[in-house]
Amino acid sequence: GEATIIDAWSFTEAGDKSLRVELERAFNLTSDLGLVAEVFFTKGMGAIRAFKPHPFSPIRPALAERLNTAAEIFEKLGACAVEGKYDGFRLQVHMSAGKVEIYSRKQERVTHMFPDVVAGVKKQMRAREIIFEGEALAYNEDTGEFLPFQETITRKRKYGVSKKAEEMPLRMFAFELLYLDGKDWTNEPYHARRKKLTEIMGKGDVVALAKNVIVKTPKALQKFFDECVSSGLEGIVAKDLSAPYVAGARKFAWIKLKRSYSEKLADTIDVVIVGFYYGKGKRTEFGLGGLLTAVKAGDRFRTVAKIGTGFSEAQMREFHDSLSKISSKQKPAEVDSLLTPDVWVKPRVVVEVKADEITRSPVHKCAWKDNEGLALRFPRLMRVRTDKGADDATTEKEVVELYELQKHASA
Incomplete structure (x- = not known):
């Protein structure tokens, strides 16, 4: 890597x-x-x-750590900025001399999918050159509610883009300024980046500032979290007021708290498919019966779950056909696994998984120690993460942290 x-x-x-x-x-x-x-x-x-950002060279996104409660976040950061956490497309927008390009979190150019965002940026952002980040999602202006990701994701398409943009317009909530008119803003503290972003945003219906408050007590942080969740957001991201933007890294400068943390397992897991099993019995006709999945550990992928539930019949057929195209005759060199699926797969496809809990396991290699690893108990497929690549998958370190948070929550 x-x-x-x-x-x-x-x-x-x-x-x-x-x-x-x-x-x-x-x-x-x-x-x-x-x-x-x-x-x-x-x-x-x-x-x-002397390197600094340049328009049309996508910047690798900063990533957030996670903690289990508002009190733990406040203990870590003290007084901090807190933003709503949106469940949509994380986009990085570049504009120079009237030209706009939009990149996904995987640094892919996706400008053609978001003509409404392009038009909004040209109209609203008072800048000659700019790079900023935000989350785009479907938003109901009448009710003030955010629509679920399952609806927003229908905007990601190659054909019929304009028609879908009219049917389901997006609102982009901007949360980070990275570059402006020749100046690198990634080294500036968060409070300065936010202030400047506020100053250069004009009025309009497409681009808006992400919800944001400065909190000085754990109680205030919890109150804002509850407000965000009740309006349909995933949760919040707390940000260190004095920290720079750390491109491509996961630091405690950003800490996320999601509504799912109230459940036994604190979060969903984004895993990489490394193999699949043929369907048996009623599933024989679909070609696929289950998936072998892994998390990222440096340059390695270590198994954490076999997934056999959460699929529709159509998905089983689609998985069989798409995964067969990236199959491998032998275990990929970067995969650590004690299990052998019917078909090995190159680690490319990321899926989001929900599980009841993380347990010790003698058959999975994630966080392997003393002849045991960590595994997901009762994993079920939630969705395919087409917006993420294998390098964006949940890491082994994060699984260990979730395991510790889970133990703490149940104590």
């Missing part, structure tokens, strides 16, 4: 990994390993340290 390549570059110059952080930042700001390599080997570290 990219981390291994970047470490190798550091070793060639410094003999150790000491240059990794700065090289990684340059990559995270450009999503272009080739460019970073060319600059590093021809111009040196001075040029690497």
Whole structure:
């Protein structure tokens, strides 16, 4: 993976990994390993340290850690900004000289899918050049309610885009400013980024600021969380007022709290399919009976669950056909598994899974220690995450953290 390549570059110059952080930042700001390599080997570290965002080079998104309660978040951050957590498309918008491009969280160009967002950005954002982030989702202006992701996802299509945009217009809730008119804003503290984003946003019906409050007590944080959940949001994201935007990294500068944390397992899990089993009995005709899935552990994928429920008949057929196209004759080299499915699959497809709890298991390799790993108990498929790649899957570290949060919640 990219981390291994970047470490190798550091070793060639410094003999150790000491240059990794700065090289990684340059990559995270450009999503272009080739460019970073060319600059590093021809111009040196001075040029690497001078890297800044540029329109139409997508920036790898910052990621949030998670905690179990409002009190724990406040203990970690103290007084902080709290934003609503939206369940839609996380988009990164780039504009320069009147041209707008939109990128997904996987740095894919998806401009053609969101003509209404493009028009709104051109009309509302008072900037010559800008890069900002937000979440786009279907929104009912009449009731003030946010529509579920299952409805918003219907906007992701190749054909009939304009017609669907008219039927289901999106509202984009902007929450981060990354670049503005030649200035890199990622190094500025959150409170400054938010203030500037507020200043440059004009009136309109498409782009709006994400819900945001400054809280000074755990009680105020909990109150805002409850308000967000009652309006149809997933929960909240608390942000350190003084922290920079850390591209491509998961830090406690952002901490999320979701409504599902009140259940026994604190969150859904995004897992990567690494194999599938043929259907038996009533499922024989569909070709697929279950999935073998894994979480990400550095450059490895370690199994965490066999999933056999939550599929529709149509989905079983679709999975069989699509996964067969990326099948492997033997276990992929980056997969750690004690189980052997009927068909191995290259780790590409991400699915969201809900489970009753995380348990110790002698058959799954996630967080393997003393001949036991961690596994999902009673996992069921929720949806395919077409907006995420294998590198965006839940990590082994996160599963361990969820396991500890689960134990804490049940104590």
